Amino acid sequence: MAITYLQYLPILLGGLAVISFFTSYGMAVHEKHVDALFPYISDAGARPPESCIFGQFLNMAAVIAFVAMYLHYKHIKEFNITQTPIIQKLNMFSLWLSAFACLGMSMVANFQYINSEAPHFVGAFMVFCLGIAYCWIQSYITYKMRAQGMSSTLALVTRFFLSFAATVFFLITIIAAAVASSEYKKRKVPTPTPVVSTTPHMKWNKSDPGYKNHLASTFGEWLMAISFLLFFLTYYREFKKIVITIKVAPKDSEIFFPTEDNSGAVVA
Numbered sequence: 001m002a003i004t005y006l007q008y009l010p011i012l013l014g015g016l017a018v019i020s021f022f023t024s025y026g027m028a029v030h031e032k033h034v035d036a037l038f039p040y041i042s043d044a045g046a047r048p049p050e051s052c053i054f055g056q057f058l059n060m061a062a063v064i065a066f067v068a069m070y071l072h073y074k075h076i077k078e079f080n081i082t083q084t085p086i087i088q089k090l091n092m093f094s095l096w097l098s099a100f101a102c103l104g105m106s107m108v109a110n111f112q113y114i115n116s117e118a119p120h121f122v123g124a125f126m127v128f129c130l131g132i133a134y135c136w137i138q139s140y141i142t143y144k145m146r147a148q149g150m151s152s153t154l155a156l157v158t159r160f161f162l163s164f165a166a167t168v169f170f171l172i173t174i175i176a177a178a179v180a181s182s183e184y185k186k187r188k189v190p191t192p193t194p195v196v197s198t199t200p201h202m203k204w205n206k207s208d209p210g211y212k213n214h215l216a217s218t219f220g221e222w223l224m225a226i227s228f229l230l231f232f233l234t235y236y237r238e239f240k241k242i243v244i245t246i247k248v249a250p251k252d253s254e255i256f257f258p259t260e261d262n263s264g265a266v267v268a
Contacts, residue, residue: 007240011230020057024050035203038218043202046112058109062102069098079150094137101130111214155234166227172220176213183210226243
């Protein structure tokens with residue numbers, strides 16, 4: 001049995017992610033849970049009903065993402081004709097990175113940070129940090145295997161560019177968020193000091209200290225996510241050239257093919 005049309009896996013992944021991100025964003029804005037300009041991805045999927053859509057489709061995207069990355073791992077393993085050791089080791093290492101990155105994506109989907117802050121942020125850093133490392137490693141593997149004709153020069157350049165872009169956007173997200181948080185905490189509050197709310201600050205006003213840095217951070221996160229999705233789309237042409245073959249064989253051949261003794265009698 002051969003499974004074809006594998007090139008649509010990256011497109012399916014992108015579609016699920018887009019539904020998860022933008023549908024939950026639209027619902028969150030409609031419910032006035034976040035401002036239209038511009039929440040973090042997790043802010044848009046933090047509260048019901050949008051959290052249901054966010055979690056469901058992001059979980060599905062995590063599964064499809066790992067399937068796509070495992071398929072790419074197998075493709076490199078089979079296509080590495082020269083059996084270059086560094087490629088084999090990096091390919092296996094990137095598979096482990098992809099597994100934990102997808103686990104992190106599932107944690108982001110299932111642990112909304114307004115309910116379970118620590119697991120959510122652990123999952124987010126797994127997605128971002130391990131995802132960026134995965135992109136760089138796969139870009140390097142593409143560079144090393146270009147002589148074997150596995151990928152085009154365009155794919156090579158695009159992957160390096162998207163890896164660099166994701167790294168830059170990640171740094172912008174982290175640094176700008178830290179600066180915005182520091183500026184917001186230093187704001188002047190009326191006296192007497194009101195009761196401190198434990199609800200995360202999800203709606204920012206232009207008058208809030210750190211507002212511009214907050215926007216830089218949120219835009220950086222969205223652009224980083226888009227960079228990841230575009231990176232997966234570069235697998236389209238490679239997946240178009242391969243198929244998955246499924247072979248089913250008995251665990252014990254004697255169950256299906258009993259042997260005979262010298263007299264021709266079947267031996268159980």
